[in-house]
Amino acid sequence: MISEIRHQPIIGVMGGAMVDKETLETAYQLGKMIADKGWILLNGGRDAGVMRASAQGAKERGGITVGILPQADRHQANPFIDIALATNMADARNLINVLSSDVVVACKGSAGTLSEIALALKNNKPVVTLGFEAAQVLREFTKPGLFRIASTPEQAILYVEKYLHDVLY
Template structure:
């Protein structure tokens, strides 16, 4: 198998969420990554949205690069049948390995862990440690409160207006695909 043209880090929930649209978006994202020859970089779990993205990418012939800390292996059902499988000691090390092995970051719906991942890469972007695209797949408006919070931080002068520019919301997987193609052009 040849090396992927690009690697996309997908941060998302280890749960399926309350709406079927979230799992559908995860499925469609996995298929879209494989279709474009882009490698999925993700948290190596086989549960929730992250499991759906990975299983679909694999089923469609895509490459998968999973990173999981030892302590989450049982909870997230570590998926060993990936193209690349890395076990780390800590959550921070997991995020670093995922980030270092990607060209762009995509956020699907998720919980506190996904927000932790998001704010770390956003902070790294804010302080000039990278220029990788950060895209929010805003399935059924899931990320609207987060986008409002970022706007509030800027409006209240706790962040520069450029913070808004570091995050690109997209409404659906078709718009996500277009945004990634534009970023890689």
């Protein structure tokens, strides 16, 4: 119910704008599962790649989606974003993506996604990687217990759940 939105965790889903089909499918499944859990899905809002696919998955299961756009025009979000917010701050909005999420899940992506993982770790946000290639190396930048590597959306969801239980509440 709408009256309970504020008690729903926000799960940030990061990942590339230009990615392979498999990554799109992973993001789509992840979006579905996030909605099934009753969590809000937040991402960068653009009409491309992981941003579009994960939002589509969440909306197909009736979830709520939030997009933080780099542009000035909030109506440029992909059609699966419910709450589209415009920053006109380019990559500086990556910080907002991360701080506004209770847990960050990073799918495959490139330097933009890497910057989001780094900003999450810098700000002690729990991170789950799901197909992000350099994941093993990123361990050295984390505090114990705030970084997990998942190999399937199901596993990512389990890790998120664990974070929500252990770290946040």
